[in-house]
Amino acid sequence: MTQILLVEDDDAIAIGVTFALEKEGYKVHVAPTIKEAKTVLNEKVSLILLDLNLPDGIGYSFCEHVKSISEVPIIFLTVRDDEEEMIKGLDMGADDYITKPFKMRILLSRIQAVLRRAQKDVSHILICKSIRLDKNQGRVYKRDEEVVLSKSEFKLLLLLMENKECTVSREHILEYLWGVDGEFVNDNTLTVMVKRLREKIEEPEEKLIQTIRGVGYRLES
Numbered sequence: 001m002t003q004i005l006l007v008e009d010d011d012a013i014a015i016g017v018t019f020a021l022e023k024e025g026y027k028v029h030v031a032p033t034i035k036e037a038k039t040v041l042n043e044k045v046s047l048i049l050l051d052l053n054l055p056d057g058i059g060y061s062f063c064e065h066v067k068s069i070s071e072v073p074i075i076f077l078t079v080r081d082d083e084e085e086m087i088k089g090l091d092m093g094a095d096d097y098i099t100k101p102f103k104m105r106i107l108l109s110r111i112q113a114v115l116r117r118a119q120k121d122v123s124h125i126l127i128c129k130s131i132r133l134d135k136n137q138g139r140v141y142k143r144d145e146e147v148v149l150s151k152s153e154f155k156l157l158l159l160l161m162e163n164k165e166c167t168v169s170r171e172h173i174l175e176y177l178w179g180v181d182g183e184f185v186n187d188n189t190l191t192v193m194v195k196r197l198r199e200k201i202e203e204p205e206e207k208l209i210q211t212i213r214g215v216g217y218r219l220e221s
Contacts (some may be wrong), residue, residue: 002115003027005048007037007062008077009055017049020104034062043127043221045072047115052078060092067093068144071125073118075110126161128208128221131201133161142201152177153197160209160219169216
């Protein structure tokens with residue numbers, strides 16, 4: 001089920017939009033403030049509907065936050081119909097800008113169009129928390145800062161991200177990286193590579209790559 005985050009402090013609008021979206025089969029999370037939106041936001045959210053005028057700030061700041069850590073599309077829903085405001089939102093990375101009041105059928109049509117476009121655009125993008133891997137570019141980013149990896153480190157991270165939440169056996173990793181089952185690879189080689197990769201992509205307080213003793217490794221989100 002496609003999940004949508006609605007950041008809106010007007011109860012009447014939030015209730016109406018939620019009802020219409022859930023009727024179409026979407027799962028909706030409502031957050032009336034930027035602070036609450038940040039706690040609700042996760043990688044299962046496929047789209048954000050974002051108001052500009054919020055109790056604890058302007059929607060632009062949340063848009064910047066989202067775009068710094070993920071590729072999730074954003075549609076602004078706002079009473080601000082000034083051309084400069086619209087240009088600012090779109091230049092910031094928003095995928096659409098809808099002014100209030102709006103017709104629900106128009107909103108639903110715009111949502112479907114953005115989701116279709118996003119599906120095509122990010123099929124080569126893999127995300128896990130603050131890490132974004134671009135398969136087309138062969139690059140890895142941590143909070144929008146590029147992380148320089150060796151060819152083997154990139155391949156290892158790609159394998160783990162493509163199998164996120166699943167344990168990948170040591171034998172499978174060795175065969176994937178070096179084309180052998182491990183018989184001719186020093187037992188410490190993979191351990192050292194995982195250690196180096198952790199140092200490059202993990203935050204001090206998090207542990208993305210889990211060691212499954214006697215089996216292999218797992219990337220957890």
